[in-house]
Amino acid sequence: MEYRYAGKLFNTYLVLESGDNCYFIDQHAAHEKLLYDKLLHDYESKRMQTQPLMIPFVFDVSATDAEALNENIDLLADCGFGITPFGEYTFTMSHLPYECAGIDLQSFISDLLLLINSRDKSPMILKERLMQAACKAAVKGEIDDLGQSEIDALLSEMTAKNITLFCPHGRPIAVSFSKKEIEKWFKRIV
Numbered sequence: 001m002e003y004r005y006a007g008k009l010f011n012t013y014l015v016l017e018s019g020d021n022c023y024f025i026d027q028h029a030a031h032e033k034l035l036y037d038k039l040l041h042d043y044e045s046k047r048m049q050t051q052p053l054m055i056p057f058v059f060d061v062s063a064t065d066a067e068a069l070n071e072n073i074d075l076l077a078d079c080g081f082g083i084t085p086f087g088e089y090t091f092t093m094s095h096l097p098y099e100c101a102g103i104d105l106q107s108f109i110s111d112l113l114l115l116i117n118s119r120d121k122s123p124m125i126l127k128e129r130l131m132q133a134a135c136k137a138a139v140k141g142e143i144d145d146l147g148q149s150e151i152d153a154l155l156s157e158m159t160a161k162n163i164t165l166f167c168p169h170g171r172p173i174a175v176s177f178s179k180k181e182i183e184k185w186f187k188r189i190v
Contacts, residue, residue: 001159005152011145014155020179027146027154029167032138034157035099036168039080039131042097048080049098056092057105061113063089068116076112079130103136111136132168 003018014030016023042048061069066089069076076083080097093105100108111133118129139146139154146154165173183189 003155003159005155008146008151014151016155021176022179022182023174023176025155025158025174026167026172027151028138028140029171029173030158030163031154032135032169033163033167033173034154034161035135035138036131037161037163038099039097039135043079043127043131046078048078050080050082050095051098051101052082052095053093056094057109058086058090058092059106059109060090065089065113065117066091068113072116075127076130079127081130100136108133108136135168 001018003016003023006015006017006022008014008027009024012027014025014027016025039048066085069083069091070085073083080095080100081093082095083091083093086092093109096103112130115129115133139150163173167173180189
């Protein structure tokens with residue numbers, strides 16, 4: 001798709017013009033979808049790219065959480081998370097998927113513990129939810145101020161990969177308005 005970048009609204013939505021259409025793209029949802037697709041591709045091709053942490057992240061859990069973590073260590077490793085026991089109820093994370101470099105580790109561990117203690121513990125469901133939780137490394141609307149080169153890279157990757165228009169959680173990535181619709185708003189046409 002040929003487009004012209006027209007600007008950014010509320011430090012959250014990218015505005016594009018393409019032909020007679022205008023698109024509002026949620027930068028967080030778009031980045032989240034790209035991260036999710038990359039994580040899933042790496043997982044399925046068994047080529048998970050990981051990044052070591054300079055200082056391993058140490059965290060304590062309850063006895064129930066320790067048991068659940070120990071049961072899922074291999075699945076976590078397959079998903080790129082190097083979590084190992086470091087005592088009876090203490091664990092360390094030594095590496096994580098490359099795409100998750102900016103993730104809030106404490107928040108991720110909290111989400112992870114909820115996931116592995118959920119009712120549906122099938123490996124496929126757990127893997128799917130783990131990938132979604134890992135996407136919290138995506139840029140945040142209203143918080144992360146993307147520079148022009150980052151915006152260009154995001155839009156370029158979106159068009160190159162022809163991503164679907166919904167993030168992993170089902171939210172829309174983009175909405176569009178035609179020139180005709182916009183002209184109706186301003187009563188330029190009837």
